[in-house]
Amino acid sequence: MRMLPLIAAALLSSAAAQEVPAEDHYAEEIARLTGEDAVQEAFAAIDAMRERSIADLIEIVETPAPPFKEEARGELVARMFEETGFGDVSVDEVGNVIARREGRSGERSVAVLAHIDTVFPEGTDVTVTREGNTFTAPGIGDNARGVVLLLELARAIEAADIETEADILLVGNVGEEGLGDLRGVKHLFREGADHPDAVLAIDGSDLSRLVTAAVGSNRYRVTYKGPGGHSWSDFGAPNPHHALGRAIAYLDEMALPVTQEGPKSSYSVGRISGGTSVNSIPFESTMEVDMRSGDPERLALVDAAFQEAMERALEVENREATQGEPLTLTVEPIGKRPAAKGDLSAPLVQHALAALRSEGIQPTPAASSTDANLPLSLGVPAVTMARGGISEGAHSAAESWTDEDTARATRAALLTLLAEAGY
Ligand SMILES: [Zn+2]
The missing domain is CATH 3.40.630.10 (Zn peptidases)
Incomplete structure (x- = not known):
């Protein structure tokens, strides 16, 4: 427990x-x-x-x-x-x-x-x-x-x-x-x-x-994927880690206010992984996110803020890229406790x-x-x-x-x- x-x-x-x-x-x-x-x-x-x-x-x-x-x-x-x-x-x-x-x-x-x-x-x-x-x-x-x-x-x-x-x-x-x-x-x-x-x-x-x-808790594995490349010669291509960083910042921006009122609710990025080397733009960036509340409606609000934050990070990272294929996003549910x-x-x-x-x-x-x-x-x-x-x-x-x-x-x-x- x-x-x-x-x-x-x-x-x-x-x-x-x-x-x-x-x-x-x-x-x-x-x-x-x-x-x-x-x-x-x-x-x-x-x-x-x-x-x-x-x-x-x-x-x-x-x-x-x-x-x-x-x-x-x-x-x-x-x-x-x-x-x-x-x-x-x-x-x-x-x-x-x-x-x-x-x-x-x-x-x-x-x-x-x-x-x-x-x-x-x-x-x-x-x-x-x-x-x-x-x-x-x-x-x-x-x-x-x-x-x-x-x-x-x-x-x-x-x-x-x-x-x-x-x-x-x-x-x-x-x-x-x-x-x-x-x-x-x-x-x-x-x-x-x-x-x-x-x-x-x-x-x-x-x-x-x-x-x-x-x-209750909702848990997700979030993955941003892209073409990857060389940190110098491919500069300007969308970077999955950068998208993930934005995603976490947007999550804080959008979900934190939800947790500041009503019955207790929470969210947390628990694991982050991906990347090839310091001088590579990664192909992939992944995180696992957990959100909780004793109130089903509060949990749904945190979840909605999370989903929106993930999409927004994808859009912004792709919009700011100057070359390369755009990133893709998958949000895979890995746990749901009502x-x-x-x-x-x-x-x-x-x-x-x-x-x-x-x-x-x-x-x-x-x-x-x-x-x-x-x-x-x-x-x-x-x-x-x-x-x-x-x-x-x-x-x-x-x-x-x-x-x-x-x-x-x-x-x-x-x-x-x-x-x-x-x-
Ligand atoms: Zn136990």
Whole structure:
């Protein structure tokens, strides 16, 4: 999960404007659930499986899952799901691992998701080192620990023989990170699919941040191409790098004002490449651009400013050239995560808030970019809850995870799931 600044204040003020049902009702429901013998049995099972969970965590992390190469980890997770006896296990066309436990009515389904992919390329050393309760390895928190939480849910529900009204799906999904572009969850919600009716995604480290809104992002690869040439003898021919430089300046000129009003929005040129040598006019200049907002309309405005800036740079660079073929421009979409404001009054959100409070946490609704983006954008209730323990240095080689109060997250997720699926 990319950690983005809270827009809690904006969310809370919009929540005040919405009809938010009395919290008491949900708190009572969670208290009632917690008092059930079977739920207490499940809680005891979570405590008892602590060492097992650590062993699972290490095995998962040490099975690499680079972007688009999640198969090996997927097979491992499928095998682990099968061992829990929780339900029918399958792997879908894109590599999502799904454990499905039938509910009494089967009219609805609630999915708990944890992404199995990492940001780390093939060949990254993923050996885990341990110092006390702290484990270090790339991907250990984000999101191997999230996957372990799913296994804990499976084992706890199985140990306490818990039945629910709705079907429960535990999904180790592919493609959350970077250019994976949510392809796992997009597949679950593809057109015509019998998709889940509610989604609890497990990702992120801070249990007090309940993600209820989706920061959307549009990403593009922009390429200016031309004839290239010699820096001296072909001087006057259009220069792709110069066009790209103008494009960035125009982007600032046109998109910055959009970001200075309304709900938070952003844009950034993240990567630039191209060129042959210092004394050559390049054939090609490329950049990758990311833009974001929690508000779909704001995101569309930033996008429109971006598109216009790219075209304007092309026109000006070609107009000022005195020789050579004109430049061409391609703007290729390389990522789209839909934005959504979410609905704080949705029972799922209220169940999750009440479950976190019952664990002594003061949760704050937040906006972020997670697997919940997709269902939220389709109007399907979704939240993202933290994975438990303390994660540090996500997306870095020195990433670490500390086993501290970890069971709280598992219990909160279990309570949310059971409340939503109908115990
Ligand atoms: Zn993540």
